[in-house]
Amino acid sequence: MSAVIADAASEIALALSGEGDPYALSRALRQEDALAPAAVRVLGADALAPYALDGHPGADGAGSADAAMVREALTAFPPSGDTAAVSVWSYHGLVEASRALLPGHTTDWPAPPEPGDDWLASDPWPRLSHRASQLAALALPGLALDLTDRLTDRTEDLARGFVRAVRRRDWLQSAGLGRWLARLPRTPASLGLDNGLRFVRQMSDDPRVALHVTAAQRFFGRGR
16 A cells, blocks of 8 residues: 555655646556555645646546546545544545636545534644644645635744654655645744755655655645
């Protein structure tokens, strides 16, 4: 499973960098692979991130196949009453991304449950940072606007979490928080986010780290 996710993350990062073959989710993940639906759920909205690029040709004729893969992932792993808040947010974000980035293919899409948001105000900064980093795939232009507004109010706490994660050499959490901080409007210049993101990318060979840093660079101009 980890290898499937890593390979797909590498393909997405290459597409965001403007490299590699033309991107389609149904090419990055084989539809016949039994692990593909789970991989789509783990990647979340990032599975469709290349379609958010200005000038991207879209699904390049693969929209129906991509939509079928997303639908299968959503159907196979729906949230239940005891699903963790982060997983519900991720599910909600994947639905939102598919509607925005696969236009014309999601007219009868499932209605996602409303995710809980109490934690955005009440969580202490270490736990908030952990949860926000798990939702870094939602840091895409025009996506998860309510979540972005709520996290903006806690920019200082996320910055503290970023520094702590770098010091602990938790590169995936560092990259996820750095990606959010690249999007948020109040990130302090004193944080040194650009240098921090470049350092995290240099220190890690995790494709998901590369994906987060590349997204921060391409969509928000940070970490170049």
